[in-house]
Amino acid sequence: MNPKSRIPRWIAVTTGLLFCSMAFLYTYATYAQGPGGRRGIRVIGQPFVGIVTSQGVPKDLFHIESTGVTTEPARVATETFLDGLTTTQRERTVFPVDDTEWRQWDNRHRSPRQGVGFNEMTEAQRTLAFEMLQQSLSAKGLKKTQDIMKLNGTLGELAKKPQEYNEWLYWITIMGEPSETEPWGWQLDGHHVVINYFVLGDQVVMSPVFMGSEPIEAKQGKFKGTIVMQDEQDKGLNLIQLLNEDQRSEAIIMNRKDGNNNLTEAYKDNVVLDYAGIVGSKLDNSQKEALLQLIQEYVGNLREGHAEVRMSEVKEHLDETYFAWIGGTTDQSVYYYRVHSPVILIEFDHQRRVAPIHTSKPTRDHIHTVVRTPNGNDYGKDVLRQHYHTHPHSHPHTH
Structure with missing residues (x-):
């Protein structure tokens, strides 16, 4: 036997236990703290800057201003959606308006996610959720969103993995409380469709938005004829x-x-x-x-x-x-x-x-x-920053 292979048993056992503990901690950190795993945790923990060029950020691009276009239909529909949730559902669906939940979206088919899922909603709750989307999006935007969700169901049929891909594996979170004057917003998060919708007064910032599909057309199955992009x-x-x-x-x-x-x-x-x-x-x-x-x-x-x-x-x-x-x-x-x-x-x-x-x-x-x-x-973050600059009393969390 090679002398180098004669490792005392207590060292081998201790090393094995240490390795298992590290593996457990890695797994816990990866999956217990968000759908993005360590990659998501690391990035979300960094201060938000935004997409910039190497020349830096130009000044005075965005302003708080009245657009003259009402946001009341979206606000009322969101309030009604929240009223339709159970107390437990609402507690895990509503986040502070400056929460890092905004940045935890993932266009991959990862789960679980934050908020309330369409897969657990009653038919009445789904109707209210789609009403919120309808009052926020154009008719084309709503149809495209729903068609992408359907095509995720088609993918589940093709891959024979409905537990990973189906039309109801999408989640909604609400940031802040819907208000006429204070900032708030909502997020739809799921495979191939993610919408971030920020509101301040009658201003709306809808980004980031991710839309896509695989397949882009349902040639058979439950949603045959659906096509996007x-x-x-x-x-x-x-x-x-x-x-x-x-x-x-x-x-x-x-x-x-x-x-x-x-x-x-x-x-x-x-x-x-x-x-x-x-x-x-x-x-x-x-x-x-x-x-x-x-x-x-x-x-x-x-x-x-x-x-x-x-x-x-x-x-x-x-x-x-x-x-x-x-x-x-x-x-x-x-x-x-x-x-x-x-x-x-x-x-x-x-x-x-x-x-x-x-x-x-x-x-x-x-x-x-x-x-x-x-x-x-x-996520409307520059507008939110300006709002906090002029309304420090409305800033309950570190931004």
Whole structure:
């Protein structure tokens, strides 16, 4: 026997127990403290900065102001939803408005999550939850949200894993108490659809928003005929095809797409991301209009009046808006594109297949999109910061 292998038994036992204890603590830290595991805990524990360029944050981008568009329907519907919960459900659904719960969303199919799940709601509670979404989103935004939830059910059918993927594995949390004057908001969190909706007075900040699906169409099963993300896909392709050869050479970062390219999904609140691609000031009028139509496709998930307010903000910075592309430019291509300005960031990505089988190449049947408000106003945080500056009495928690 090798002399080096003669380890005293007490050392071996102690080492084994220590290893098991460390493994248990690792597992506990990973799963007991949020769906993001250690990755999520580490990132959420960092101070919020937002998506910024290496040049830093421009000053005075966002302001507290009256938009003239009422938020009362969303507020009343949220209050009614909360009134429909049991005391226990409400206790685990309502968080302080500045809670880190905002940042714990995860577009993957991880669970459990915070809040109250559609899977545990009664039919009456689900009706109230969808009424809250309806009064906050446009008709198109609500339908898209519900269709993504349905397609998650289709994925469960295809993968034969309904316990991992189904239309009711989505959770709602409410931040703050719905109010006419104080800040509040809600979050929908689940696989392939996440919406963060912040309200202050008649201002709304709806970001980050994650929408996607795998598959993008139900060709069989309970939700046969449901299809999503085609306008986002086609309007991006239309814009790149409108560019001339010189413009494309600026816009296209890489002609080949091999993997997943989205940069600002879950737990990526503080990414440093410089502008890339072609800038809006180099587009002609028809190309600028196509760019606006592309942005409108995403912003239009927000209720109409608030979407108009958001688009007016986008238009102010249109000449500073960059459009970048990775991949092919044909009707059969897979690709990634990014729209990036001081006030909005949009990413679209054809992803590798994950379920029911894994593939090494991206496919048109798995799409991810993200909408962010860069420079510190995701989750309405810059507006909330300004509110606390002028209303310190309404700041019960460390922000």
